[in-house]
Amino acid sequence: MSISQALTPHDVRIQCRTKTFTAPSTAGLCPGYSQANVIILPNKFAADFRLLCARNPVSCPLLGETKPGNPQVPKALATDSDVRSDCPSYNIYRDGVFVQQKESIEKEWRDDSVAFFIGCSYSFEAALAKNGLTPRHVQLGRAVPMYKTKYRLCPAGVFGGHMVVSMRPYRLADLERVRNITRPFVKTHGEPVAWGPEGAKSLGITDLDGTNPDFGDPTEIQDGEIAVYFGCGVTPQLSVMDSGISGEVVGHTPGRMLMLDIKDEDVCVSF
Amino acid sequence: MSISQALTPHDVRIQCRTKTFTAPSTAGLCPGYSQANVIILPNKFAADFRLLCARNPVSCPLLGETKPGNPQVPKALATDSDVRSDCPSYNIYRDGVFVQQKESIEKEWRDDSVAFFIGCSYSFEAALAKNGLTPRHVQLGRAVPMYKTKYRLCPAGVFGGHMVVSMRPYRLADLERVRNITRPFVKTHGEPVAWGPEGAKSLGITDLDGTNPDFGDPTEIQDGEIAVYFGCGVTPQLSVMDSGISGEVVGHTPGRMLMLDIKDEDVCVSF
Numbered sequence: 001m002s003i004s005q006a007l008t009p010h011d012v013r014i015q016c017r018t019k020t021f022t023a024p025s026t027a028g029l030c031p032g033y034s035q036a037n038v039i040i041l042p043n044k045f046a047a048d049f050r051l052l053c054a055r056n057p058v059s060c061p062l063l064g065e066t067k068p069g070n071p072q073v074p075k076a077l078a079t080d081s082d083v084r085s086d087c088p089s090y091n092i093y094r095d096g097v098f099v100q101q102k103e104s105i106e107k108e109w110r111d112d113s114v115a116f117f118i119g120c121s122y123s124f125e126a127a128l129a130k131n132g133l134t135p136r137h138v139q140l141g142r143a144v145p146m147y148k149t150k151y152r153l154c155p156a157g158v159f160g161g162h163m164v165v166s167m168r169p170y171r172l173a174d175l176e177r178v179r180n181i182t183r184p185f186v187k188t189h190g191e192p193v194a195w196g197p198e199g200a201k202s203l204g205i206t207d208l209d210g211t212n213p214d215f216g217d218p219t220e221i222q223d224g225e226i227a228v229y230f231g232c233g234v235t236p237q238l239s240v241m242d243s244g245i246s247g248e249v250v251g252h253t254p255g256r257m258l259m260l261d262i263k264d265e266d267v268c269v270s271f
Numbered sequence: 272m273s274i275s276q277a278l279t280p281h282d283v284r285i286q287c288r289t290k291t292f293t294a295p296s297t298a299g300l301c302p303g304y305s306q307a308n309v310i311i312l313p314n315k316f317a318a319d320f321r322l323l324c325a326r327n328p329v330s331c332p333l334l335g336e337t338k339p340g341n342p343q344v345p346k347a348l349a350t351d352s353d354v355r356s357d358c359p360s361y362n363i364y365r366d367g368v369f370v371q372q373k374e375s376i377e378k379e380w381r382d383d384s385v386a387f388f389i390g391c392s393y394s395f396e397a398a399l400a401k402n403g404l405t406p407r408h409v410q411l412g413r414a415v416p417m418y419k420t421k422y423r424l425c426p427a428g429v430f431g432g433h434m435v436v437s438m439r440p441y442r443l444a445d446l447e448r449v450r451n452i453t454r455p456f457v458k459t460h461g462e463p464v465a466w467g468p469e470g471a472k473s474l475g476i477t478d479l480d481g482t483n484p485d486f487g488d489p490t491e492i493q494d495g496e497i498a499v500y501f502g503c504g505v506t507p508q509l510s511v512m513d514s515g516i517s518g519e520v521v522g523h524t525p526g527r528m529l530m531l532d533i534k535d536e537d538v539c540v541s542f
Contacts, residue, residue: 055329156454193423
């Protein structure tokens, strides 16, 4: 076990807060612990955003939210955690356009800010690894590759847009095992939404060899493997960007998540 | 108020049970009361079906289910109701193929049968009517027109397939009011999923004048109106048909629902 794998989620958050976190992504960190996508909105959009999550739970599984103006992450998700500093980095958007990446967002946090925490598919990767199905990007020490798709979300008030998916290559013979292992993780995207060339086509994904994703890092699809696509927590970030709402919105940098104290089994259901 | 509108949901269920129900559909019956789509499966598929509903709540909002082998509708939904007789009619499918329509299904109900109750968009029609937006098919005394779409569901175990939508024509100027009125009905499909020619295109619907729906009755789209599409509880029925599971499956006949004792406000959330 490497040193980074021995860190606790709290250790990682403190590294982020003290700006000493250096890994390119949080993939594979703290195996067994959940990670969260973060999006921070003015409170006036909170009701529509909650509804977006409720109507699109596979790509937008809402784990929790802060009180308006209070940057403390809910204790049910992480203790002693400040959402303004505890992600490795943040993407700042203005009027839907990316402005800059920052390591902390004390200046951007406002009295009416609400931070939402969305489940992350990294959360089922320990379960996959335990079954000999370690995702390729973990083996390569990279962020998972992510794609914009043409799969339309069910709109909710001002929010709409399209699903983002993460991709992991697997042999077709392993597909049903991958589906079965990920199925219980209903709060972290669960089983795949599509797979193989037909799945890519239905999603409108043309990067069939995994070398040119829209977010995250390129991966390697080996001979005999197919692309397997999962709902991705970057979806709500893109939905917010595409919604045309004006003003400033902050999200975590894709692939660089907030580490939570809850464990993967806490986001599972029994079957 | 016509005589049929003065009936209670229990009255309608008794009419169905005694085979004296004669209306073509349950649209517009018992204003303010909810109605349910019904699908009856062998228990071995129940877990996958619940997950299909959880992953696709806009088209498959699960209101409740029976105990395996017990045909009593949960009291929380309807008192003194037997799912084998209390819908106006049922569609019987074998190996995914429609076999026949029946008025009761005592013979088809088995020891391992589980009936699932799915929210129905008829449930928000009273709210629309109250705001001067009575759906056209209610004005015409018909079932709502429904369409198969190319919108893929998030698969869940053995189940997958595509969303079915119901369609109501409205003037573009009324669209935001229609969205706002239907939004709170989160357990009965809620706000529209798409609208207008672009919406039809994204769903793969080519019947732009409403005269040739896949289920239900034709409607009339008047000058200046656009088609507005809502998630539809026939979706899970079609998903089950398309799943390739073998054996017998029973659903209500589209447009001819189970009348519930719960009221529309019981399936609403506050905003």
